[in-house]
Amino acid sequence: MKNIDSRAHVTGTSIYVDDIPELRGTFYAVVVFAEVAHAKIIKLSVSKAKEAEGVIEILTAKDIPGENEIGGIIPDEPLFADGEVHFIGQPIAVIIADAHFAARNARKFIEIEYQELEVVIDPREAKQKGHLLIPARTFANGDIENGFSESDYVFSGRADSGGQEHLYIETQGSYAIPLENNNIKIYSSTQGPTLVQKTVAKVLGLQMHNIEVDVTRLGGAFGGKEDQATAWAVMAALAVQKLKKPVKLILDRDDDMIMTGKRHPYSSDFKIGLDKDLKIKSFEISYFQNGGAATDLSPAIMERTLFHVTNSYFIPNVKATAYSCKTNIAPFTAFRGFGAPQAMFVIESAIALAAKELGVDKSEIQENNLMKTGNVFHYGQVCDSNNAVKSWTSLQEKFNVNAEKQKVKKFNSKNIFVKKGISLMPICFGISFTKTPMNQARALVHVYQDGSIGVSTGAIEMGQGVNTKMMQVAAGVFSVDISRIKIESTNTTRVANTSPTAASSGADLNGKALQIACNEIFERLKNKAAEILNTSYDEINFEDEKVYVGREVSKLNWNELVEIAFLDRIKLSEVGHYATPIINFDKNTEKGHPFAYHVYGTASITVKLDCITGVYEIDSVNIVHDIGNSMNLTLDKGQVEGAVVQGIGWMTIEELDWDSKGRLLADNLSKYKVPDIYSAPKSLEIIPLETDGPELAILKSKAVGEPPFMYGIGAFFALQDAIKDFNPNYKMEFNAPLTPEKVLLGLYGFNGK
Ligand code: LUZ
Numbered sequence: 001m002k003n004i005d006s007r008a009h010v011t012g013t014s015i016y017v018d019d020i021p022e023l024r025g026t027f028y029a030v031v032v033f034a035e036v037a038h039a040k041i042i043k044l045s046v047s048k049a050k051e052a053e054g055v056i057e058i059l060t061a062k063d064i065p066g067e068n069e070i071g072g073i074i075p076d077e078p079l080f081a082d083g084e085v086h087f088i089g090q091p092i093a094v095i096i097a098d099a100h101f102a103a104r105n106a107r108k109f110i111e112i113e114y115q116e117l118e119v120v121i122d123p124r125e126a127k128q129k130g131h132l133l134i135p136a137r138t139f140a141n142g143d144i145e146n147g148f149s150e151s152d153y154v155f156s157g158r159a160d161s162g163g164q165e166h167l168y169i170e171t172q173g174s175y176a177i178p179l180e181n182n183n184i185k186i187y188s189s190t191q192g193p194t195l196v197q198k199t200v201a202k203v204l205g206l207q208m209h210n211i212e213v214d215v216t217r218l219g220g221a222f223g224g225k226e227d228q229a230t231a232w233a234v235m236a237a238l239a240v241q242k243l244k245k246p247v248k249l250i251l252d253r254d255d256d257m258i259m260t261g262k263r264h265p266y267s268s269d270f271k272i273g274l275d276k277d278l279k280i281k282s283f284e285i286s287y288f289q290n291g292g293a294a295t296d297l298s299p300a301i302m303e304r305t306l307f308h309v310t311n312s313y314f315i316p317n318v319k320a321t322a323y324s325c326k327t328n329i330a331p332f333t334a335f336r337g338f339g340a341p342q343a344m345f346v347i348e349s350a351i352a353l354a355a356k357e358l359g360v361d362k363s364e365i366q367e368n369n370l371m372k373t374g375n376v377f378h379y380g381q382v383c384d385s386n387n388a389v390k391s392w393t394s395l396q397e398k399f400n401v402n403a404e405k406q407k408v409k410k411f412n413s414k415n416i417f418v419k420k421g422i423s424l425m426p427i428c429f430g431i432s433f434t435k436t437p438m439n440q441a442r443a444l445v446h447v448y449q450d451g452s453i454g455v456s457t458g459a460i461e462m463g464q465g466v467n468t469k470m471m472q473v474a475a476g477v478f479s480v481d482i483s484r485i486k487i488e489s490t491n492t493t494r495v496a497n498t499s500p501t502a503a504s505s506g507a508d509l510n511g512k513a514l515q516i517a518c519n520e521i522f523e524r525l526k527n528k529a530a531e532i533l534n535t536s537y538d539e540i541n542f543e544d545e546k547v548y549v550g551r552e553v554s555k556l557n558w559n560e561l562v563e564i565a566f567l568d569r570i571k572l573s574e575v576g577h578y579a580t581p582i583i584n585f586d587k588n589t590e591k592g593h594p595f596a597y598h599v600y601g602t603a604s605i606t607v608k609l610d611c612i613t614g615v616y617e618i619d620s621v622n623i624v625h626d627i628g629n630s631m632n633l634t635l636d637k638g639q640v641e642g643a644v645v646q647g648i649g650w651m652t653i654e655e656l657d658w659d660s661k662g663r664l665l666a667d668n669l670s671k672y673k674v675p676d677i678y679s680a681p682k683s684l685e686i687i688p689l690e691t692d693g694p695e696l697a698i699l700k701s702k703a704v705g706e707p708p709f710m711y712g713i714g715a716f717f718a719l720q721d722a723i724k725d726f727n728p729n730y731k732m733e734f735n736a737p738l739t740p741e742k743v744l745l746g747l748y749g750f751n752g753k
């Protein structure tokens with residue numbers, strides 16, 4: 001089944017926030033933000049800007065009737081800076097004007113005087129100064145010291161991975177509309193409508209029921225709109241409350257890049273111990289997470305890092321400590337993988353270092369240590385499948401990896417200035433929000449008198465196709481054609497208390513809730529059909545909108561059955577509620593069973609490097625991916641393809657840097673290298689691993705949003721492989737992204753200075 005949005009996307013008729021027909025009298029808002037990274041605000045005057053053409057109103061911290069607070073986990077983030085600023089891009093005020101450009105123009109008349117304070121950019125420096133967002137946390141298992149003393153080889157090193165700009169095509173934005181009795185309706189480009197509703201109520205001094213949030217779809221999010229969509233909705237709503245007029249706030253791309261948080265850069269120290277058989281005995285890590293200037297989601301992201309310390313490997317002795325470091329940069333936030341990619345880059349670096357020192361192929365160590373059924377993850381959950389090994393061996397068989405390795409060797413022996421490299425990358429990703437209470441969802445289903453069906457869930461369509469999957473779930477339960485079903489917008493008045501659509505769990509959680517709601521209605525209809533056809537409940541079957549008695553088709557069809565049921569006053573609406581069973585986690589012992597299941601897979605990545613320019617191409621990526629019993633292979637492959645390209649971008653060409661004053665260097669699209677068709681693999685093949693799929697996945701079809709992102713890590717090591725072939729003295733450094741510039745330095749021995 002195709003993505004139900006394809007046609008509208010291609011013809012340009014899909015509706016995003018900025019496409020909603022505007023009401024008469026709509027005003028436009030632009031955000032004023034800090035130009036220095038850390039300072040006291042000595043003076044803030046908006047009077048000149050207020051005189052500028054078209055300006056209606058300017059709102060600052062003192063105009064907030066409720067709490068000036070938008071921090072979700074820890075209340076340390078004001079909506080508008082009050083007295084101090086902590087990063088360049090921190091909102092200070094919002095200008096409302098009769099046109100977007102009028103508001104933007106007025107921004108230059110805002111007068112702010114700062115008394116500058118010390119700026120810290122580096123997470124290790126922040127940690128040294130004691131600037132932590134939350135206390136450090138340690139996950140440990142076994143006895144690492146014992147593990148190291150039992151090891152024949154011990155290696156230590158450092159690994160650094162950079163940030164990443166989300167670059168959703170649709171920038172952040174909202175459109176807020178006044179309703180009667182001081183209620184407000186907000187259209188928001190958010191993954192978390194309930195978070196928007198709750199935060200608007202808090203800042204405006206209202207109750208949640210005063211705020212209705214509605215989302216049709218997003219033009220991409222990737223985690224960037226899990227909680228950082230909220231501020232823009234709150235500002236628009238604040239202006240509506242003041243002015244009683246509709247207010248639209250859509251960020252221009254440059255404002256979006258400057259003001260919003262990105263993937264967390266990490267710097268890590270590791271120590272790995274192996275025995276003679278290349279079994280990893282012990283692994284010790286310190287992660288320094290660059291958290292930025294406010295907590296945002298950093299504790300949850302740090303937690304997911306700690307869960308993914310060992311990737312798909314079984315390591316008996318582990319000790320991992322993570323520090324979430326406060327720096328003067330826009331608060332870093334959720335991004336596809338949510339801290340797990342950063343952890344997996346470190347273990348892969350440790351294995352690469354060990355392989356180099358021992359003179360063995362990295363894949364030998366990888367293969368030797370894969371998780372097997374019955375192995376216990378360092379956080380206490382028991383591994384319940386052999387999918388890590390199965391995907392590894394299946395990749396060898398399906399794509400003949402050994403032959404590919406030989407080809408690379410042969411190519412390199414014949415070429416001096418062009419070199420190839422190949423690397424294998426296994427992945428293992430835990431599915432469920434690591435915060436157990438978030439793993440719940442609801443769905444509302446109406447069967448209308450004419451047999452058509454309306455479905456509302458808490459899931460947000462952001463291009464991933466979750467609405468298509470929801471349609472498949474409902475159509476499957478009722479055995480009706482998909483044309484009968486409409487997936488409604490996601491709206492807080494129809495489905496309340498939603499978790500954000502995140503953690504790859506949108507289809508599982510909302511799909512299960514939808515299944516429950518549909519089944520309830522279906523049961524009633526089935527009973528009614530049995531009554532009408534004078535037979536037993538067990539004899540009734542549905543297929544293609546017809547009712548069967550046993551295997552025989554009856555005269556009764558879907559439409560007639562619904563109509564009779566309605567006239568008989570049978571309830572044709574239902575709310576389904578789902579909460580993931582089994583999962584638990586004890587934060588005192590840092591042990592439990594936090595994940596409904598794990599997703600596994602293995603990729604092989606081949607790169608080709610021009611050793612004169614340092615420029616490279618990704619020749620091919622071959623993957624055996626664990627999708628379970630995929631309910632929509634087209635959508636699922638689309639997720640894998642997009643994730644791989646995004647992961648390769650993070651590891652190779654996307655570079656975020658800040659100067660010592662805390663200014664983002666790549667703050668617009670002419671400076672930030674976006675992965676494009678040329679950086680995508682020339683060939684990308686995905687074969688689903690043959691497995692049944694777990695009960696806790698919707699229709700046994702596994703979550704697919706985030707796990708394949710981590711295949712991109714293989715590109716880094718494939719490139720190192722190619723560099724090594726050209727320069728045998730290459731001093732391997734684990735410092736991502738491995739840009740052409742860094743590659744060139746490595747090729748000619750200048751890396752590490
Ligand atoms: N968001 C969240 C996530 O709040 N908790 C999670 O565990 C998570 N995991 C992945 C992506 N987003």
Ligand code: MOS
Nearest residue numbers: 223335336502503
């Ligand atoms: Mo996400 S990183 O699943 O919002």
